[in-house]
Amino acid sequence: MSHGFRIGPVRVANRLVLAPMEDVSNQPFRRIAKRIGGPGLMFTEFVSAMAIHYGATKTLRKMRIHPDERPLGIQIFGGEPETMAETARIAEAMGTDLLDINMGCWVPKVCKTGAGAALLKDPDLAERIVRTVVAAVSIPVTVKVRAGWDYSMFAAPELARRFQDAGAQAVTLHARFAKQGFEGHADWELIKRMREVVTVPLIGNGDVKTPDDAERLLRETGCDAVMVGRAAISNPWALARIRARLLGHAEPAEPTLEDRVAVAIEHAERMVAFEAEESEPGDPDLELRAIRQLRGQLPLYIKGCPGAAALRGRLSTVSSLDELREILGRFLLESDREEAMVGTSSASR
Numbered sequence: 001m002s003h004g005f006r007i008g009p010v011r012v013a014n015r016l017v018l019a020p021m022e023d024v025s026n027q028p029f030r031r032i033a034k035r036i037g038g039p040g041l042m043f044t045e046f047v048s049a050m051a052i053h054y055g056a057t058k059t060l061r062k063m064r065i066h067p068d069e070r071p072l073g074i075q076i077f078g079g080e081p082e083t084m085a086e087t088a089r090i091a092e093a094m095g096t097d098l099l100d101i102n103m104g105c106w107v108p109k110v111c112k113t114g115a116g117a118a119l120l121k122d123p124d125l126a127e128r129i130v131r132t133v134v135a136a137v138s139i140p141v142t143v144k145v146r147a148g149w150d151y152s153m154f155a156a157p158e159l160a161r162r163f164q165d166a167g168a169q170a171v172t173l174h175a176r177f178a179k180q181g182f183e184g185h186a187d188w189e190l191i192k193r194m195r196e197v198v199t200v201p202l203i204g205n206g207d208v209k210t211p212d213d214a215e216r217l218l219r220e221t222g223c224d225a226v227m228v229g230r231a232a233i234s235n236p237w238a239l240a241r242i243r244a245r246l247l248g249h250a251e252p253a254e255p256t257l258e259d260r261v262a263v264a265i266e267h268a269e270r271m272v273a274f275e276a277e278e279s280e281p282g283d284p285d286l287e288l289r290a291i292r293q294l295r296g297q298l299p300l301y302i303k304g305c306p307g308a309a310a311l312r313g314r315l316s317t318v319s320s321l322d323e324l325r326e327i328l329g330r331f332l333l334e335s336d337r338e339e340a341m342v343g344t345s346s347a348s349r
């Protein structure tokens with residue numbers, strides 16, 4: 001099996017893809033994920049076509065791309081072909097390599113506008129959106145779907161067939177039904193069944209956490225690439241391990257506690273720098289705004305390490321870079337001291 005694959009003219013160097021994740025897959029996260037984990041392809045968090053249509057600058061920012069992260073796909077969502085096409089054109093002008101259409105988001109705020117997974121219930125509109133977007137841009141258009149709206153119908157194969165005819169150049173299946181949310185398990189059998197109808201590259205997604213999972217998903221379903229989401233949050237090393245396995249390389253060593261702390265701080269610094277690009281110089285709330293977005297992710301960097309649970313509370317209210325450095329610096333010192341004490345007590349036995 002070759003190491004990479006192509007989506008239209010876009011060459012993807014390996015079979016690991018980083019998932020689009022709202023409030024997670026922003027530029028700072030993606031650049032860290034790329035440097036440490038090296039996925040062949042990454043996607044932005046989803047971008048509302050309607051918000052872009054109304055000129056929301058905060059939403060526009062989600063489409064800013066750094067050359068380090070390419071190839072990259074900007075993912076957009078919406079329920080109207082024309083606004084989707086308009087946003088696709090803007091995304092193309094911002095330099096994206098691929099344009100991905102979200103048809104998997106099940107949350108009510110998205111579905112009630114007719115977007116995301118709601119499109120799984122309206123194949124004609126879904127196809128029209130794909131066709132209109134394909135006609136609007138010259139980069140490849142891809143679609144990310146769930147298996148269907150509910151268990152009563154595995155709609156994805158028929159939809160995928162229509163999307164291919166409409167010009168889509170790859171399809172991702174998150175192997176759950178929309179009604180499931182994140183419950184139960186992803187059913188990889190559904191990915192295997194999609195393989196029978198999808199002739200463009202098929203990206204399989206759902207519950208891949210380890211190199212074994214990734215290898216098994218590729219082997220059992222025949223899909224072209226594996227998309228990883230939650231396992232990569234605050235854990236780019238999980239991507240590195242999976243990538244190494246897929247490339248037949250030796251698996252990298254586990255990160256040390258120092259590595260984890262250093263990358264947590266780097267992530268926060270990058271968030272602040274990214275926020276600063278669009279803020280007034282000297283804006284006193286800038287750090288707080290940037291770091292607040294990371295509060296949920298910071299504790300995950302050290303999850304499972306001795307003493308980490310006690311830090312959860314403090315990390316979830318942290319509001320500046322200095323405070324973060326202080327908390328994590330003290331945590332490292334304390335764990336060094338504890339290790340030294342364990343060393344002394346076992347030496348004296």
Ligand SMILES: Cc1cc2nc3c(=O)[nH]c(=O)nc-3n(C[C@H](O)[C@H](O)[C@H](O)COP(=O)(O)O)c2cc1C
Binds near residue numbers: 104
């Ligand atoms: C916090 C979070 C945000 C997400 N946001 C998006 C999104 O913006 N667009 C999308 O297509 N899927 C989104 N997803 C779904 C993921 O892309 C992926 O399909 C799902 O998490 C299953 O993969 P996993 O088991 O590897 O996490 C999101 C998932 C999570 C956990």
